[in-house]
Amino acid sequence: MTITAPHTDTHSATSTPLVDALEQLRDAAAALDIDEGSVQLLSQARREISVGVPLRRDDGTVEVFRGYRVQHNFTRGPAKGGVRFAPSVDLDEVRALAMWMTWKCALVDLPYGGAKGGVAIDPRRYSDAEIERVTRRYTSEILPVIGPDRDIPAPDVGTDERTMAWMMDTFSVSSGFTVQSVVTGKPVALGGSLGRATSTSRGVALVALAALERRGIAPRNASAAVQGFGKVGRHAARFLAEAGVRVVAVSDQYGAVLAPDGLDVEALAAHVDATGSVVGFAAADALDADELLRLEVTLLVPAAVEGVIHEGNVGGVRARIIVEGANGPVTTAADAHLAARDVLVVPDILANAGGVIVSYFEWVQAKQTYRWSLDTVESRLRERMLGAWDAVSTEQTTAGGTLREAAMRIAVARVLDAHRNRGLYP
DSSP states (O other), rough: OOOOOOOOOOOSSOOOOOHHHHHHHHHHHHHHHHHHHHHHHHSSOOOEEEEEEEEETTTSSSEEEEEEEEEOOOSSEEEEEEEOOTTTTTTHHHHHHHHHHHHHHHHHHHSSSEEEEEEOOOGGGGGGGHHHHHHHHHHHHHHGGOOOTTEEEETTOOOHHHHHHHHHHHHHHHHHHOOGGSSOOOGGTTOOTTTTHHHHHHHHHHHHHHHHHHHOOOOGGOOOEEEOOOOTTTHHHHHHHTTTTTEEEEEEETEEETTOOOOOHHHHHHHHHHHHTTTOOOOSEEEEEGGGSSSOOOEEEEEETOOOTTTTTGGGOOOOOOEEEEESOOOOHHHHHHHTOEEEEEEOHHHHHHHHHHHHHHHHHHHHHHOOOOOHHHHHHHHHHHHHHHHHHHHHHHHOOOHHHHHHHHHHHHHHHHHHHHHHOO
């Protein structure tokens, strides 16, 4: 296990998630007139771990992957954040995602700080048994820094409730007793919360509908394109369609489909379940995946990965509203272009906070050894999401700037207030 010094270099010719995250913090700090020492405190991760994750493959050969866990901040409570399995995972990406989690938790007023983790592996190239072994070894390597009152992992890109079950079991075996609250996003049978699987998507849809209302657009008069048809995009498309929005295009990592009169989202989901991709869906036309971002739609939901709307392609984006289902899908440079054109961008730390909200509910239920009803979970999720939307909208109206800038001001101020109240030890 290697503990490395936090990285703070903000100078880069290329926009990256970490550069964007640090720039967003700097902008918020300038607006709040925060002193440089406090900016340094907020910009640096409290703890970073880099681990080797060896895997004995099914054929007996051995491969070694790199794994990470970054705890950006835990002043407001235990660190909280997902674990992703993807070949692109590196330390700077995890640093950025952990920082965004800090702001997200603060914005929706959860008693958490931000964390993130991951393994640089393409899970599609490995058997289920191999992924289980990678998960358990990664969990064992980060055991010293996770726990229900320290750092609570959750699913992210390339991981799911089964991954969380393996992580929970590994931690529990090491502890000598079952610890359901060490992770969230688990199967319901192991203490997972009802409504957790669709919580991020439901939150995206709630704020998307609020954004349409703000622009005076009825759902029945709105069209939408959704980039990504995984855990977030799939259900977000369904919830939007159920609200009356015409979902005209959807993409995944293999391609995209277009139906100008509206996709049958349920039929598309059945097609994906049967084939593994949106490609080839008979009731729609094939579409270049990059072209989806340039469609003339009311609402664009990038729900795949970070950095997909950038300085090189933002000029072709014609959506009137963008709701960030993924983390960091719009770069800082692209954000400025969109703001200048009066495109309403609902930032990730607000738009996709539904997942961490219901993760918090799951953690609370595990601590209480009591299960809430689905109606209770969804009504409390709605209350939290729309309360945060109202707070950000009010802040923007009062102090100006974009929704992202307003959200960052609220979140950073809350974290800094916690730091100041706790004081600096020693």
